[in-house]
Amino acid sequence: MCGIVGYAGHRDALPRLASGLSNLEYRGYDSAGVALREGDDVTVYKTVGEVSELRASLPESSEATVGIGHTRWSTHGEPTDTNAHPHTDCTGDVAVVHNGIIDNYDALKEDLEATGHTFASQTDTEVVPHLVEDELADGASAKEAFAAVVERLEGSFALAMVVGDSEEIFLARQDSPLCVGHGDDETFVGSDVTAFLEYAREVTYLENGDVAVVTPDGVTVEHDGEPVERGVEQIEWEADAAEKGGYDHYMLKEIHEQPQALRQTLSGRVDEMQGTVDLDLELPEEYLRSLEEIQIVACGTSYHAGLYAAKLLEEHADVRVTVHVASEYEFKGGRDPWRTLVVAVTQSGETAETLGALRDAARTGARTLAVTNTVGSSVTRTADETLYIRAGPEIGVAATKTFVSQVATLALFAVHVGRQRDALSATEASEILGDVRGLPGAVQQALDADAGVRAVAEEYADSEAFFFIGRRLGHPVALEGALKLKEISYDHAEGFPAGELKHGPLALVTDQTPVLAVLTEGARPDATLNSVKEAESRGAPVIGCHSAGHGEKFIDAAFDIPDLGEMEPLVANVYMQLFAYHVANLKGRAIDKPRNLAKSVTVE
Known part of the structure; x- marks a missing residue:
């Protein structure tokens, strides 16, 4: 998943931010960046690619003693320099980094554009600095502005913000981890302790709903507008273990990340009361009603997810479904390609056999849908439509959290198709969606x-x-x-x-x-x-x-x-x-x- 770092102290922030980003590389990412508060200005450096490429673009030193940094794994918008974090407002005085998903960013962005704000990126994150800009223009302090904006956000997020005229870092957490490390006359921020373990072994973990202000002297936290005390814990494990979040192996860490992965998969997509889902797909109702068959192609774990989904689709969408090992797939003659949807399931989006099967299907004229975890991957460029599982990157070779997220995503797809084909009532759909929404807690x-x-x-x-x-x-x-x-x-x-x-x-x-x-x-x-x-x-x-x-x-x-x-x-x-x-x-x-x-x- 994306990574956040931050530093507020009396030393050069730049090497500490760069070190923190390197420590977070295990999380998986496609771009990286930092924002430094230099004097009363905020300077941003960011680039697509590895942290080493960002380091090559940074100055050797800086006078900044406050800054934030980020490693991004794309969810909204492809991996580009522009889409990389940090993101700024129109003035360039506010810089924000963000983990998670802001569900209502579309509506917020539309309102901001209507009042003259200009957006540079495709990300959901960029609405935050622009909202802060408006609050500052109305006379709010940086702290007041940040807190007011956080109240307007829906979804899951860990946020860190710097402002040109403040020596503080502003933090907020909702369903995405964020912690603060306490050093000697310096304070660190991280999406996990890996970001600062070499500098600080005392840590405060923020809780859902917390809004915090970081200074070199420490952190103050508010919850629902009231000051609260969050304890300080001692980090016992060594740095190499902390890279895995305290787990012995990435696989075990990823197994334990499944509740959060499922929340990301479901976020903003489910209306349980109405029995509907929003998957941001351009598959017309007329087309879905005309379907005679769905063919699922996949390999390994993704194939097993396809088998699970096939049973849900056949029962709840009243459509014939066949599941194929991608390396054995052939689009058989005698079927109407237009009435056949070919669904390619691949975690990486780069699986060779699955891509080959998808291209074979496309050559027949069949419509194609990719179900993947990876923005900008080859399968997204090959398929007509893409449905992201949004599980976050997986480092362990053995797939864990991606399997449950694939099935959950395909279960939502089954409900969507079933509703479009009038095969599933609103009541039946609500019951299924209730079970899917219960997965994070059950896991x-x-x-x-x-x-x-x-x-x-x-x-x-x-x-x-x-x-x-x-x-x-x-x-x-x-x-x-x-x-x-x-x-x-x-x-x-x-x-x-x-x-x-x-x-x-x-x-x-x-x-x-x-x-x-x-x-x-x-x-x-x-x-x-x-x-x-x-x-x-x-x-x-x-x-x-x-x-x-x-x-x-x-x-x-x-x-x-x-x-x-x-x-x-x-x-x-x-x-x-x-x-x-x-x-x-x-x-x-x-x-x-x-x-x-x-x-x-x-x-x-």
């Missing part, structure tokens, strides 16, 4: 049970093989669970429909082959339970991810899942990710960079 519940998952992993880590089973929506989750385990632990793992257990794989089942079963709503738990009993009768231990009333007494180890309808199997997937992680960690595997694998497969 957090699974994450909170991590100690129990680790204990189960310790018990079964030395098993000969692992089998993952599920039905309906549990089937793609079983496939994904097995993929995660084999990717990072190098153990033999298979996933298949639960009913197939007795058609061959049962010959492999012993007391040394644990069976991990999805026993939730949306996964035909009662039928799956028959397969569980077959495995147990051969001595196999059973690890069950179950919702209330589904087979607890037949399970050797149970992971509880809250009531969430068709989204329950996705929560089971989180338990399987944690299980795979702990098994691999116990074996000492290179979890973030498993052998022979790459994050983005750009060759066929």
Whole structure:
């Protein structure tokens, strides 16, 4: 995700900001920049590309003792110098950096343009300095102006601002992390402690709704306009661990980022009361009504997300859906290309086989849609339309948070298509959207049970093989669970429909082959339970991810899942990710960079 740094002190701010940006490179980014308060002026340096390229454009030193910096991962607007942060107002006296998404930026921007403001970028962030400019023009202090603007923002954000005539940094947090480091007569700002760990080991974490002012002497915080005290904590871990936010591996960090990734995926898109979604797609209602088939093409984890989505689309949008491994895809003759939508699902947007399949489909005249995590990637330039999952960058090779975000995004798409085709009532859509909106909290519940998952992993880590089973929506989750385990632990793992257990794989089942079963709503738990009993009768231990009333007494180890309808199997997937992680960690595997694998497969 994007990274924020800040410095207020009595020393040269520039090297400290540059160091902080370098420390945040692990988060993933496509551009970087800094804003320095020099005298009563604000000077901005920013560029697309790596922090090293920004460093090359910076002066060797500066008289500035206050400044902010940012590494940007694009969400609104492609990676360009202009879209890079910081962003300024019309006067250039206000500079802002921002993590997150401002949901109501369109309306705010329209109002600002109507009163004469000129915008340079495509970002949602740029509305903030212009709004502050107006407040300052009306006589507000910088602090008053900033607080008033924050009140008008909707969405998720971590904001840092500097103003030419102030020696302070102004901060606000809502659903995006932000912290303050306390040094010796100097104060630091970071989206996480990595940004300043080499300079400060005492940290204050801001909470949702906080508005703060940073000076060299420390930080003052207000919440709902009233002063509040936020404690100071001591950072215990070393710098190399802090680069992963205190986690041992990026993969574990990204597993724990899933609630926030889901919030970003859903932000500004769901109207649960009306049973509608806004995906910013130009797919006419007439076209969606005419659809005879949706073809999903993908590889690996994205293929499993496609399998999950296919079942939702067929049931709720009343359209035939086929899912294809991209390397095996052929657009078959005899179908009307105009009545076929080809959906390419790819986290990186650069997967070679998926791009090839998409180009083949486009040559037939079929309309194409990309579902991806990466702004400006090749798939976005190839497809007719793009739907972003907005999960934030993923560093670990094994996909985790992108899988759940892909499925959540495609679930919204299924509701949208179903409503357009009159296959789904507003009441039915509201129920589905309610379940999707409940995902962040349910996933957090699974994450909170991590100690129990680790204990189960310790018990079964030395098993000969692992089998993952599920039905309906549990089937793609079983496939994904097995993929995660084999990717990072190098153990033999298979996933298949639960009913197939007795058609061959049962010959492999012993007391040394644990069976991990999805026993939730949306996964035909009662039928799956028959397969569980077959495995147990051969001595196999059973690890069950179950919702209330589904087979607890037949399970050797149970992971509880809250009531969430068709989204329950996705929560089971989180338990399987944690299980795979702990098994691999116990074996000492290179979890973030498993052998022979790459994050983005750009060759066929």
